[in-house]
Amino acid sequence: MSGPGELDLPRGIALAWGIAADPQRGPKREMSVERIVEAAVEIADSEGLAAVSMAAVASRLGYTPMSLYRYVSAKDDLVLLMQEEATGLPPASILEPDTWRGRLELLYREFVTNYLRHPWVLDVPINGSPTTPNSAAWMDVGLSALGATPLSYDERLSVVLLITGHAYWTGRVIAGYTRVQRETGQETGDIARREDALYRELVTADAYPQLRAAIDAGVFLDESDPFAFAVARSLDGIAAYIGSLEQGAAHEEGQMWPAAPDAELAADKKLREAQRGVRDAERALRDARRHERQTAREAAERLRRTRSDL
Template identity: 70%
Template sequence: MTDATEPELPRGIALAWGVAANPQRGPKREMSVERIVEVAVEIADAEGLAAVSMAGVAARLGFTPMSLYRYVSAKDDLVLLMQEEATGTPPDSMRTAGGWREQLQALYREQVQRYLQHPWVLDVPISGSPTTPNSATWMDAGLHALAGTALSHEERLAVMLLVTGHSRWTGMVLAGYARMQRERGIGDAEITRSEDALYRLLITADAYPDLRAAIEAGVFLDESDPFSFGLDRSLDGVAAYIAAAEQGRHDERPAWVGLDDGDIADDKRFREAQKAVREAEKSLRDARKVERQAAREARERRARQRGDS
């Protein structure tokens, strides 16, 4: 048997979890990791991710770039913390939105809104599975929605990734249109009419018979939401898969096991149990925050003791 070694946390991850040692020197007023991230997010919201630089953030704060490096040692770490701040955490109401399907739909809508509020997040390169507190909370919420189903842990994760993939794609498209509206000073209706007119001008029935038929049917003038439609059909497939899994285990399980949370949402004891779970989860999050703070202070004390010796 081999001894498992605890991996050393990268600086950015340690900062996100609140377990990185604070700098022992540097400006003490109006300077902190939180303030640095706040200003960086403000710049990105106004000018885009490319406008964010250590020098620019330092100038906005009135300090030198070297002052920032005492708190955030690399721009990649800053971007990670910016993403963590911008995505935030899902609202507690999402966990009680109904059954698994309603909860996943709520997760989708919430994530799309975060992308629209901070579209630069979509420009952050994907470099592996996120391991920050807020990203973990989103993952946990998605898995919680599916916890009462017959899906395996691997299948639940796959379904959650399906939904977050839908939200990211929707966010990319909607954020692009929102940017176009701002730059051109036009609204949704005008963009829709312009696109429809271009298609009608360029797409002929001889060269593109099916696309032309769709244009004539008015698809580019239709006001329905194609993104929600795609998500709903994907969830239809998940529902059918869950139903098949439930049927396969039906003879081996009590009658109540296959019930969706939405079927028992009006049960008083069930609601009380859900509330107790939420309160326990909040207490656990608070306790972990206190633990991280205590660990940070302990490391700072140890560092001072070493410096004095």
């Protein structure tokens, strides 16, 4: 194990924590890691993450790409620093509510707001736990929100990951729809009505009975927030668990299910094989019905042409 100060940090992480050595050569004063990152974030905000390159950033700053490499030696490091800049520090207001639930609800909303402010962050690959100062600050405030609960630290971290996971998925979906609105000029209601019409045309009760029932119930035209509902019900579950701990129940073990004996594993394998056979049969049935519909359309079209020729 490395002792204090002996850990060989990747340069991007060292730059984020402010412990990387500054370059000895290159443009002075006019150039800095901070300016490079700010320029890269500006490009990503306006054109997306794919538009960010060393050449593009250098061009925006009026330098050559080689001059940037003296400060940020790899694009992966630049993207990490961009993500750190866009993440920022969590607002102190997150810990203002009196209850852990109110704090986590605010944490969720702040995460979503940040994703919508910088949607390109959602395109950054996840390569492990974030190890930068701002990311650590968000994790710390999430754990602090649960500080007065009887949850263990493992459980608190799990709850924080649950909330940030909800926020990530919410941000991804909303950002995607926002992009479609911007590119097509459609309003949210227009998109919802088009999707509803497509589902009604393509999804049949025979092939997808529950989905068709949901469509007929107007689920794709419902204006309520499905993400907020999911977060609320997740917090209901956490509240119930905290309540059980306060009543003296033991903490749950990390492994949710005990290991199954060999006989159960064999039975489970047979069940999976049977389920795979059912899925294959259902797929074949859907293909046959699709062929049937196509044949019917072609027959109707031939009949229409025949009638128009008479």
